[in-house]
Amino acid sequence: MEHSLQPKNYQKVPEPTLRRLPWYLSNVKLLKQRGEHYVSSTQISKEINIDASQIAKDLSYVNISGRTRVGYEVDTLIEVLEDFLGFTGIHKAFLFGVGSLGGALLQDSGLKHFGLEIVAAFDVDPALVGTTLNDIPIYHSDEFVHKMSEYDVQIGVLTVPIEIAQSVTDMMVGGGLKAVWNFTPFRIRVPEHIVVQNTSLYAHLAVMFNRLNFNKIK
């Protein structure tokens, strides 16, 4: 009966739920700033235009219970949500490919507030290897396996050119990384047990451009 002791955040929460929870979190943070002490799903619903029943359902995955007519206690909800989403922990990551986007991500210290700390980066460019960016050391890619034993890292951020996206992914997985945050527009293949999140800025741009064109001629 081990599974009954399983913490709630170890459940496989549906991806749409996980994508909506940060919306609730930021909204509740805002309500707190406005001086609210309690918040109901109906209240969040009005603010962000999502069904209250959907919000209640999403929040049922989280270890928190609201009080009838009063709702959720704001401070507790923020704390529990941040914890549930993994934003309070520190998840160390390596970044692969210190090009334009990779370099930009190294400089985005904001990720740390959401639980991700990039502790080292890898590239093959002699002009970059041995330097640091935002205090993050850049090593030669050949040093990756060695550095895996030095740092306790599970996540790899992929910002390499598409030509080597798959081969670098294979190297990452072979070296023991468990998750790939893929920023390339390339659809990488990984073994089943490896977690992949695709964040293609370019795909989002394509959608935005198409919609803009469409609105123009409508």
Next chain:
Amino acid sequence: MEHSLQPKNYQKVPEPTLRRLPWYLSNVKLLKQRGEHYVSSTQISKEINIDASQIAKDLSYVNISGRTRVGYEVDTLIEVLEDFLGFTGIHKAFLFGVGSLGGALLQDSGLKHFGLEIVAAFDVDPALVGTTLNDIPIYHSDEFVHKMSEYDVQIGVLTVPIEIAQSVTDMMVGGGLKAVWNFTPFRIRVPEHIVVQNTSLYAHLAVMFNRLNFNKIK
């Protein structure tokens, strides 16, 4: 019968299709590098593990026709896809909020290769206003409406703190911007005719952390 003359890329293409097309594009680019002159949807399918019929259907939105048994001509397919996705055009944008992520995006010159050029940024921090980052001028937010008449801009990139995400959005829309690329974890509200793309890095992190935890105890 005006609509029969409507260019194909002015159709409202389904969002999932628009998100998959960049995968095909990067894959075809790779095949070109390997020396291929023709590519079929079956071939792309094998490479990226998406149904060939789905690929053919997605590509039917694009102005290109394949030849039986031979497939699509690689150079033409790349050209047509890049054009269709809007990556060959220049879409000028303003960025709002030169914090950690905003500053990082200003430094990512890679966006230009995909059709987005951030021409100016806005902030209220006196230490930033009047300076440039990656040659991009940073103005005070109060100057936004004035700058709208100076630059030909339709897109606003939103990287402000969540507390002001909605009010800055309202200002952007009021000033005449037609699309908001929202990087905040806040769910902004806009009038119906305004295009919104949400790119929440934090939501992606949340999914990744949850899946990692889940795999650990599985």
